[in-house]
Amino acid sequence: MSEATARFERRVLVAVDEGEESMYALSWSLRNVIFQNSRDTLILLYVKPPHAVYSPLDSTGRIDDPETPGWLISGYLFSPDISAAIEKYSQEVADCVLEKAKKLCKDLQNVMVETRVESGDPRDVICDMSQKLGADLLIMGSHGYGVVKRAFLGSVSNYCSQNVKCPVLIVKKPKPSAGAGK
Amino acid sequence: MSEATARFERRVLVAVDEGEESMYALSWSLRNVIFQNSRDTLILLYVKPPHAVYSPLDSTGRIDDPETPGWLISGYLFSPDISAAIEKYSQEVADCVLEKAKKLCKDLQNVMVETRVESGDPRDVICDMSQKLGADLLIMGSHGYGVVKRAFLGSVSNYCSQNVKCPVLIVKKPKPSAGAGK
Numbered sequence: 001m002s003e004a005t006a007r008f009e010r011r012v013l014v015a016v017d018e019g020e021e022s023m024y025a026l027s028w029s030l031r032n033v034i035f036q037n038s039r040d041t042l043i044l045l046y047v048k049p050p051h052a053v054y055s056p057l058d059s060t061g062r063i064d065d066p067e068t069p070g071w072l073i074s075g076y077l078f079s080p081d082i083s084a085a086i087e088k089y090s091q092e093v094a095d096c097v098l099e100k101a102k103k104l105c106k107d108l109q110n111v112m113v114e115t116r117v118e119s120g121d122p123r124d125v126i127c128d129m130s131q132k133l134g135a136d137l138l139i140m141g142s143h144g145y146g147v148v149k150r151a152f153l154g155s156v157s158n159y160c161s162q163n164v165k166c167p168v169l170i171v172k173k174p175k176p177s178a179g180a181g182k
Numbered sequence: 183m184s185e186a187t188a189r190f191e192r193r194v195l196v197a198v199d200e201g202e203e204s205m206y207a208l209s210w211s212l213r214n215v216i217f218q219n220s221r222d223t224l225i226l227l228y229v230k231p232p233h234a235v236y237s238p239l240d241s242t243g244r245i246d247d248p249e250t251p252g253w254l255i256s257g258y259l260f261s262p263d264i265s266a267a268i269e270k271y272s273q274e275v276a277d278c279v280l281e282k283a284k285k286l287c288k289d290l291q292n293v294m295v296e297t298r299v300e301s302g303d304p305r306d307v308i309c310d311m312s313q314k315l316g317a318d319l320l321i322m323g324s325h326g327y328g329v330v331k332r333a334f335l336g337s338v339s340n341y342c343s344q345n346v347k348c349p350v351l352i353v354k355k356p357k358p359s360a361g362a363g364k
Contacts, residue, residue: 008214010214025349028349032190032192032215032319032349033214033215137214142343142344155344157343158340158343158344161324161339161340161343161352162324162337162340165354165356166354167207167210167214167351167352167353167354168351168352169349169350169351169352170343170349170350170351170352171349172347172348172349174347
């Protein structure tokens with residue numbers, strides 16, 4: 001273990017999602033900020049969409065018509081079966097993303113790699129988790145929503161860079177014409 | 183030189199200004215991202231305020247009244263003496279900031295440290311210089327204007343994180359109550 005990196009015992013939070021941008025951010029960081037022989041703890045965080053469309057409400061939200069068993073939430077009606085299917089799909093996506101992220105970290109030796117799955121608005125969850133997990137550094141891709149959603153909500157990275165207390169590293173995936181990043 | 187860091191030949195641009203925030207960003211980065219025995223090139227960039235208040239305009243902007251020799255720019259009138267004094271003061275501030283920043287880098291061994299002074303809106307200049315200098319990473323404090331100016335213009339770091347093509351690391355100085363950062 002080199003002297004330069006052995007002293008690191010940082011808690012580095014990396015927000016990952018389905019996009020290539022976040023995987024690029026992780027791999028760039030593994031080459032540039034996190035070293036295989038440091039003692040950092042790397043926490044891979046995936047944020048699932050909010051439960052609002054399928055979580056059960058209290059009794060006031062229940063639709064008790066036996067012809068339409070299910071839950072009315074935020075104007076959407078889903079049967080328990082559909083709710084369960086959405087939840088299952090959401091968990092599978094989370095597992096898949098984190099598996100892909102962990103594969104990128106396979107060469108890390110002393111670095112502890114942890115994974116977290118949380119639910120909610122990525123902007124709030126990432127900021128909250130940075131604080132709760134005592135992150136010394138937050139790393140994320142520059143995007144965290146699709147193009148349309150971002151137009152309404154602003155970019156996740158933009159929000160986080162303004163609201164997170166610790167240093168934030170925002171990594172953009174270079175455009176193909178610009179060549180691969182170092 | 184350790185194997186982990188010897189391979190680094192990155193061009194790292196650090197935007198520095200009069201604020202403590204940017205000096206903290208630099209020193210945090212020297213502990214966490216830039217290593218004394220790497221072969222990185224560290225470019226310390228200071229952006230002076232725009233020349234608008236004292237640069238000569240073309241003849242249409244000249245006030246030729248011999249009683250008021252000087253330049254009318256953006257509604258402000260400065261005599262050549264005052265313009266020169268402002269320019270001198272501005273350069274002294276730049277020199278002072280860069281000197282302070284270079285002192286923080288004194289322990290770097292193989293890292294090449296360069297300084298640049300540019301003039302203009304820090305948001306545009308930092309973005310332009312990142313591209314022109316082929317920066318692999320931009321590092322800056324989370325603020326770049328005073329409180330009042332920031333309220334009107336938005337934060338420099340916020341603008342740069344959205345517009346710079348390379349990865350951007352934004353380092354916030356912890357509040358005194360939160361204790362010193364690692």
